[in-house]
Amino acid sequence: MCKFHYLCNGNSQLITHNSQPMSVIDSITTGNGTAFSFEVLPPLKGTGINSLFRTIDELREFNPRYINITTHRSEYVYQESPEGVFHKVSLRRRPGTVAVAAAIKNRYDIPVVPHILCSGFTREETEYVLLDLQFLGITDLLLLRGDKAKHESLFTPTGNGYSHAIELQAQVNRFNEGYFIDGSPIKEPGQPFTYGVACYPEKHEESPNMDMDLYWLREKVKAGAQYAVTQLFYDNDRYFRFVERARAEGITIPIIPGIKPLKTARQLSIIPKTFKVDIPQALATEVLRCKSDDEVRQVGIEWCTAQCRELIAHGVPSIHFYAMAATDSVKQVAKAIY
Ligand code: FAD
Numbered sequence: 286m287c288k289f290h291y292l293c294n295g296n297s298q299l300i301t302h303n304s305q306p307m308s309v310i311d312s313i314t315t316g317n318g319t320a321f322s323f324e325v326l327p328p329l330k331g332t333g334i335n336s337l338f339r340t341i342d343e344l345r346e347f348n349p350r351y352i353n354i355t356t357h358r359s360e361y362v363y364q365e366s367p368e369g370v371f372h373k374v375s376l377r378r379r380p381g382t383v384a385v386a387a388a389i390k391n392r393y394d395i396p397v398v399p400h401i402l403c404s405g406f407t408r409e410e411t412e413y414v415l416l417d418l419q420f421l422g423i424t425d426l427l428l429l430r431g432d433k434a435k436h437e438s439l440f441t442p443t444g445n446g447y448s449h450a451i452e453l454q455a456q457v458n459r460f461n462e463g464y465f466i467d468g469s470p471i472k473e474p475g476q477p478f479t480y481g482v483a484c485y486p487e488k489h490e491e492s493p494n495m496d497m498d499l500y501w502l503r504e505k506v507k508a509g510a511q512y513a514v515t516q517l518f519y520d521n522d523r524y525f526r527f528v529e530r531a532r533a534e535g536i537t538i539p540i541i542p543g544i545k546p547l548k549t550a551r552q553l554s555i556i557p558k559t560f561k562v563d564i565p566q567a568l569a570t571e572v573l574r575c576k577s578d579d580e581v582r583q584v585g586i587e588w589c590t591a592q593c594r595e596l597i598a599h600g601v602p603s604i605h606f607y608a609m610a611a612t613d614s615v616k617q618v619a620k621a622i623y
Contacts, residue, residue: 306351306394306395306396307396308396308424308425308479308511309322309350309351309396309398309425309479309481309511309512310479310481310511310512310539312350312351312396313350313512313539313541313602313603314539314602316350318623319596319597319601319602319603319604319622319623320350320602320603320604321347321348321349321350321603321604321606321619321623322349322350322351322352322353322541322603322604322605322606323344323349323352323353323605323606323607323608323615324352324353324354324355324543324605324606324607324608324609325337325340325341325352325353325354325355325385325389325608325609326354326355326357326379326609327354327355327356327357327379327380327381327382327385328379328381328385329378329379330376330377330378330379330380334385334388337385338392340608340612341389341393341395343612343613343616344608344612344615344616344619345393345395347616347619347620347623348623349395350396350603351395351396351397351398351425352389352393352395352396352397352398353397353398353399353400353427353514353605354382354385354386354389354397354398354399354400355379355382355400356382356399356400356401356402356429356431357377357378357379357380358377358402358404358405358406358431358432358434358443359375359376359377359405360375360376360377360378360434360435360436361373361374361375361376361434361436362374362376382399382400383399383414383417383418383421383423385399386398386399386418386421386423387421387423390421390422390423396425397423397425398425398426398427398481399418399423399426399427400426400427400429400431401414401415401426401427401428401429401453401457402429402430402431402453403429403430403431403442403446403447403448403449403450403452403453404429404430404431404432404433404434404440404443404446405431405434405443405446406443406446407443407444407445407446408445408446408447408456408466409466411446411453411456412456412460412465412466415457415460415478418478419475419476419478420475422476424475424476424477424478424479425478425479425480426457426478426479426480426481427480427481427482427483427514428450428453428454428457428480428481428482428510429450429453429482429483430447430448430449430450430453440491449501450482450483450505451501451504451505451508454480454482454505454508454509454510455508457478457480457509458508458509460478461474461477461478479511480509480510480511481510481511481512481513481514481541482502482505482506482510482513482514483513483514483515483516484498484502484513484514484515484516484527484531484540485498485515485516485527485561486515486516486518486523486524486526486527486528487516487518487523487527487561487562487563488561489516489561490561495527495530499530499531499534499536500534502531502534502536503534503535503536506536506537506538510538511538512538512539512540512541513536513538513539513540513541514541514543514605515527515540515541515542515543516543516560516561516562517543517544517545517556517560517562517607518542518543518544518562519547519562519563519564519565519568519588519592520563520565521592521595521596523563524542524596525599527540528540539602539603541601541602541603541604541605542596542601542603542604542605543605543606543607544589544592544593544596544604544605544606544607544618545589545606545607545609545611546582546585546586546588546589546611546614546615546618547564547568547572547581547584547585547588547589548578548581548582548585548610548611548614549578549581549582550572550573550575550578550581553569553572553573568584568588571584571588572584572585582613582614585614586614586617586618586621589614589618590617590618590621590622593618593621593622594622597622604622606618606619
């Protein structure tokens with residue numbers, strides 16, 4: 286029996302006997318049924334990790350195959366000195382992705398997937414993050430360009446950092462081959478990293494058209510992405526059409542739907558603005574009929590449950606939930622579908 290059997294529970298097929306967790310790609314392609322996974326944010330600086338643990342405690346009964354941890358670049362903010370002078374300072378409101386990933390892995394023995402960004406990071410900083418993660422035995426990553434800084438209208442790389450996720454993939458690939466960015470060999474290469482990337486059923490906002498966006502997705506696959514996770518969406522048809530077009534372009538990797546239940550009436554305008562996605566008219570109409578956000582929350586759960594049932598009926602290997610500020614709704618949806 287696995288010496289970690291007491292930790293494995295229903296998840297035992299995912300943990301090998303030396304407790305090395307399965308990679309994301311293996312767990313979604315070889316596990317039974319539609320995999321459940323979710324994403325958490327590192328806590329705001331200074332707020333402790335307990336509320337994040339409570340989120341995981343709420344959702345672990347659904348046997349998450351893995352948990353993603355987002356990364357947030359630093360922002361420039363103006364702070365007032367006692368003399369009333371404003372100083373521009375660089376601030377990371379949510380540091381700690383690597384430490385949070387390690388804390389979750391240690392506490393729950395659930396595989397973790399930290400997000401690695403171009404945005405806000407130099408190549409050297411990325412290299413140090415890769416070294417830290419390898420020491421921690423965390424080798425599943427999601428490689429992303431990352432959001433632009435709030436003060437920027439267009440994405441700008443930091444220092445000698447990268448403009449696109451595919452360049453970050455090249456650095457990770459080179460690291461896997463046993464080389465640092467300066468070309469020197471890694472004396473004792475560790476376990477290689479595997480990774481997924483992002484994709485956009487309603488197109489990335491900067492892409493001139495869907496064909497171009499799919500072209501770059503295919504390049505990311507050729508460069509080594511094993512799966513792609515979608516931006517959130519509320520209209521399954523958009524997802525189905527996107528997968529169909531991707532397949533027609535020869536993109537064969539799993540395309541994991543990313544889902545977030547709607548919770549408040551304000552999100553009708555915030556979500557399209559933030560994530561560049563449409564809210565279907567039928568959902569918008571239901572939300573506008575609601576007299577309170579409690580009613581909106583219920584509508585969001587029902588819409589999301591119906592979305593997930595249809596996705597499962599279409600045989601998606603996995604559903605990834607954006608759980609931020611929606612743990613209770615995600616729990617209701619998971620109860621209904623798993
Ligand atoms: P890229 O792959 O670089 O694509 C960006 C745009 O450039 C697209 O229009 C693409 O078509 C185009 N493109 C790609 N490669 C090239 C190239 N070589 N030359 C020219 N054009 C190219 N943001 C965060 O800050 N932190 C997070 O933790 C985070 N997690 C996310 C998780 C998921 C599942 C998703 C879907 C998004 C996440 N984001 C996160 C947001 C994401 O970083 C942004 O959407 C970002 O603007 C694009 O990231 P990307 O990795 O898709 O970039």
